[in-house]
Amino acid sequence: MFDFQDHTDKLDLSAFGFKTAAQALSFFFEIGSTNDNKVGFEAHGTSIIILGLDLKDISASDLII
Ligand SMILES: [Ca+2]
Numbered sequence: 775m776f777d778f779q780d781h782t783d784k785l786d787l788s789a790f791g792f793k794t795a796a797q798a799l800s801f802f803f804e805i806g807s808t809n810d811n812k813v814g815f816e817a818h819g820t821s822i823i824i825l826g827l828d829l830k831d832i833s834a835s836d837l838i839i
Pocket residue numbers: 804805806807808809810811812813827828829
């Protein structure tokens with residue numbers, strides 16, 4: 775569980791070894807509705823629920839890869 779402020783926080787995914795942001799973005803999935811500030815991420819056996827964002831809010835600028 776991770777509380778995220780869009781435009782302020784960045785998700786550090788550097789441990790996953792993604793080569794591109796697009797690749798990293800493909801591991802995010804919507805939780806609930808598109809407007810309830812919950813989104814998930816799952817890769818390599820790690821799953822995270824991120825609060826404060828929906829799938830549409832996540833872009834390359836939010837990620838550290
Ligand atoms: Ca959602």
